[in-house]
Amino acid sequence: MQNPSTPATGYPYPGQPAGTGNGYPPPPPGTTYSYSYYPYNAPPPPNPRAILFRRILLFLIALGLIFGTIFLILVLVLRPSLPNFYLNSLSLSNFNSSNNRLTGNWEVQFQVTNPNKKMSLSYEEVFCSIFYDSDSLAQTRISPFNQGTKDQTVLNASLSVVNTYVDGKVTDSINKEKARGRVGFDVRVMSLLGYRYGGWKGRRRVLVVWCEDVMVGVSSSTGSGKLEGGAKRCRVR
Known part of the structure; x- marks a missing residue:
């Protein structure tokens, strides 16, 4: 017979419902606890x-x-700068426009200045053209050339056309101006411009020079004429 003063060591305790060991009632029938398993997925190799x-x-x-x-x-x-172009002179000879045909010789002279103190310039694929309004009358190619720092270069170009077809409105407009003793032309120069500093060469760019509204006094009898108003500064871009 167990001594009443000795703690009980068996289960259940007196008065404890059967089926539990912590004093709480058993879970309802059919109740279960499950644990989900999530496998660890390692990242793919790079x-x-x-x-x-x-x-x-x-x-x-x-x-x-x-x-x-x-x-x-x-x-x-x-600080690279574009060159400066001046139209020094322009002479015209054997100029005739009639029956949609044009004949003439232009002698053009430019003064080209390199304003850069540290960079030399190179001009390649140089072309000179004569325009009347937006119509091209003549074109020629000029030899490539180089300029040192602060150099000045005299550039000459000779252009000519012989009995070349042009639109009737062009010859009519030229003859009207010629009757007044002067004809206005536009002169354009295009080139590939390169910069050089010591052994460094910059990327070449297209240089466009426009000498606009160049007035030439023309004799109606001889078809010859010269630039009026002296040297003219050209627009460079």
């Missing part, structure tokens, strides 16, 4: 081609930034 592509892209971006910075520094330090 694609070597994608890594190589990213590295190449970063390298190209860095290279572009480096060259862009160098170019910006050169531009800020050197």
Whole structure:
């Protein structure tokens, strides 16, 4: 017989409902507890081609930034300027316009100045053209040339047409001006312009020179004439 003063060691305790060991009632029949298992998915290994592509892209971006910075520094330090063009003289001979036909010889002289103190200039693919309004009358090619810093160059061009067809409205307009003793022409020069500083060469650009409203006094009897008003500064872009 167990001593009443000794703690009970069996289950259930006196007065405790059967089926529990913590004093709480048992769960209702059919009640279960489940635990879901989520397997750990390791990330896929990096694609070597994608890594190589990213590295190449970063390298190209860095290279572009480096060259862009160098170019910006050169531009800020050197301050490249466009050349100055002056039309010194223009003479016309054997000029005749009739029956939609045009004949004439133009002798043109320019003075070209390189205003840059640190950069030399090169002119390639040089073309000179004579226009009447927006109609091209004659064109010729000029030899390429170079200019050192602060250099001045005299540039000559000879243009001619012989019995060349032109639109009737052009000859009519020219003859009206010629009857008044002067005809206005436009002179254009186009070239590939390059900059050089020591061993560094800048990217070439297209140079366009316009000498507009060049008035030439023309004799109706001889068809010859010369530039009126002296040298004329041309627009450069």
